[in-house]
Amino acid sequence: MGPATADAVPQRPVVAVLGTGIMGSGMARSLLRAGLEVRAWNRTQAKAAPLAADGATVTSTAADAVRGADVVLTMLNDGTSVAAALTAASDGVHRGQVLLQSSTVGPDASVELAQRAADLGLVYLDAPVSGTRQPAEQGALTVFVSGPSAVRGVVAPVLDAIGQRTVWVAEEPGAASGLKLVVNTWVINLVGGVAECLNLAEGLGVNPQMFLDAVRGGPLDSGYLQGKSAAVLSGDLTPSFALSTALKDTRLILEAAERSGVRLDLTAASAARFERAEAAGHGGQDMIATYYAGRATEEGGG
Secondary structure, three states: OOOOOHHHOOOOOOEEEEOOOHHHHHHHHHHHHOOOOEEEEOOOHHHHHHHHHHOOEEOOOHHHHHOOOOEEEEOOOOHHHHHHHHHHHOOOOOOOOEEEEOOOOOHHHHHHHHHHHHHOOOEEEEOOEEOOHHHHHHOOEEEEEEOOHHHHHHHHHHHHHHEEEEEEEEOOOOHHHHHHHHHHHHHHHHHHHHHHHHHHHHHHOOOHHHHHHHHOOOOOOOHHHHHHHHHHHHOOOOOOOEHHHHHHHHHHHHHHHHHHOOOOHHHHHHHHHHHHHHHHHHOOOEHHHHHHHHOOOOOOOO
16 A cells, blocks of 8 residues: 555544654644644653543554554654554554654664665654743644655644644654754753853843843843753753753754754753753753852852
């Protein structure tokens, strides 16, 4: 059977969501709000269970989740986790089913997953997303997609539900994942800049609110600066994007840079800060907890 086409599935495709953490659960709820049938699975089933109250069918196995679905959306931690989920789901997949692989795995792992998907008869789309908890819950992510254009119509209702914008990058797998790493490099170094400004303000005895007010509304201001600073100053580090996940992505970026002959000094420094903050127990907090890696009074700071 060839790749799925827009005429091969209903206008409201059934979607299996594999991985219902911070991002996956938000995406699943956005799909449900759009009127799509959702079948949800997570390795730790308790994380998927709350979705039942929103109308999802929560399954105990990955195979049950994908059985009969038109689109399989994976939102897991890394390439190894995605590969394991595909293995677990293999008894339930069918040829021509579309795999919308939205985890951040890097270009090389994406190519490997594309081959694994092809072996199962799946049509693979490399589709990482840009955004955190709130955009995922609001259906306001940006989705980068590379893969066969023949299935654009099939996945359009899914992409419209989870994102406010879709960027079609190329036909070959890995291209969208490459763009995602570039975007994440910007985010990772931006959050490090916010953290270091707050660290220096603290060290010099400068009221951090005076710093934020000094740049407010000018060309140096941004919603990201104000929002992440507010999280630190209020002490509310509920993860929109967990620090441990940011560290995983930073390592992917550095590996890709090394293979391509690029030197990323700022990103390497960001990785070191994330590592110190994680070692001090902040891995489950929002990525702005990298702030703690710069506090002389905090374990792991300096």
